[in-house]
Amino acid sequence: MATLRATTVSQGRVAVSSRRVSVVVRADGQINPSIRKSEEKVADFVKASELPKPKAVFCRCWRAEKFPYCDGAHLKHNKETGDNVGPLVIDTAAAAPASQ
Template identity: 65%
Template sequence: MATPFCAAAASCRLTVSPPAVTAPAAPARVRARRGMVAVRAEAGVGGINPSIRKEEAKVVDTVLAEELSKPLTPYCRCWRSGTFPLCDGSHAKHNKETGDNVGPLLVKK
């Protein structure tokens, strides 16, 4: 299941906590809406970020919109781009392999 917080559906596990109040059994989709949903990458599957700047504790990039050279700049959200943080279209291959639907973040100047 792909979510806004999980770029690679194949490498994430969906965990649904039980409802706070005990209620009669309900379909799983109803219980999921009432409970808290947590998505986390599976370390054994490669995680969401397979290879980009792994030596850093957290990958963070800052770009000032007025300093962009193009009027529309695509930024990677799939963590597969060879030009990270810019998008190079690698999400197309990722989506085909995993069934995900991730695309770039488009920043307008």
């Protein structure tokens, strides 16, 4: 749930009001349009030690041409549908303890 704040200025006075807004996004039909449709359930497992780079970005919109990796396809999907899906970002460098 998001909180919106509105500020109005009138005759030198500032009024601030807040209200909570709930946004519900529902998908019509299937969410996955084309990825591995012959499989009963698509699940990917990646060990952190096997990531191709210290930061891996995985698709969660099911539209990436490079699935399971994100290629930014969610941007077009979100614009067309009003959805707010984004990638799963795993940053192993952020999790590593700082060297002393």
